[in-house]
Amino acid sequence: MITEQKIKTSFIIFIITFLLCACSNASQAKGATWKGKLNFMHVTKDTMEMTYSVDVIGQKVFLNGYYEITRKNTDQVIFRLAVDELEFGHRDDGMPFCRIWGNVDESNIKSYLYALDCEPI
Numbered sequence: 001m002i003t004e005q006k007i008k009t010s011f012i013i014f015i016i017t018f019l020l021c022a023c024s025n026a027s028q029a030k031g032a033t034w035k036g037k038l039n040f041m042h043v044t045k046d047t048m049e050m051t052y053s054v055d056v057i058g059q060k061v062f063l064n065g066y067y068e069i070t071r072k073n074t075d076q077v078i079f080r081l082a083v084d085e086l087e088f089g090h091r092d093d094g095m096p097f098c099r100i101w102g103n104v105d106e107s108n109i110k111s112y113l114y115a116l117d118c119e120p121i
Contacts, residue, residue, distance in 0.1 A: 027098045029086050029120030031062035032098045036116025040069055040079060040102065051078065056113070060121065061100055069113065080105050081113065088120055 053072040068077040085101035098118035
């Protein structure tokens with residue numbers, strides 16, 4: 001037999017679950033934008049190599065996008081990145097940064113862009 005108390009309790013649990021799910025989905029970033037410097041960490045099974053002063057046209061990326069990474073102030077494409085993960089944080093000095101992860105040049109090699117003054121979008 002279902003009592004009025006069980007119905008109220010079930011309703012409250014439903015509302016709380018709904019709100020938690022709605023809030024967690026709303027906070028997931030779909031992309032990133034930055035105003036600071038951009039560098040690229042190319043990772044292989046043997047090495048990790050940072051390329052300083054790179055650029056992505058528009059200074060923004062989105063998940064599942066495919067972006068050409070160029071040397072700063074040139075048209076020279078050095079890598080192509082298929083974005084599949086975003087990581088946001090703050091340095092010790094409070095500066096926001098992000099790592100924009102993805103596979104490089106249609107490979108299974110996971111590398112990342114490192115952007116300063118970066119925000120989720």
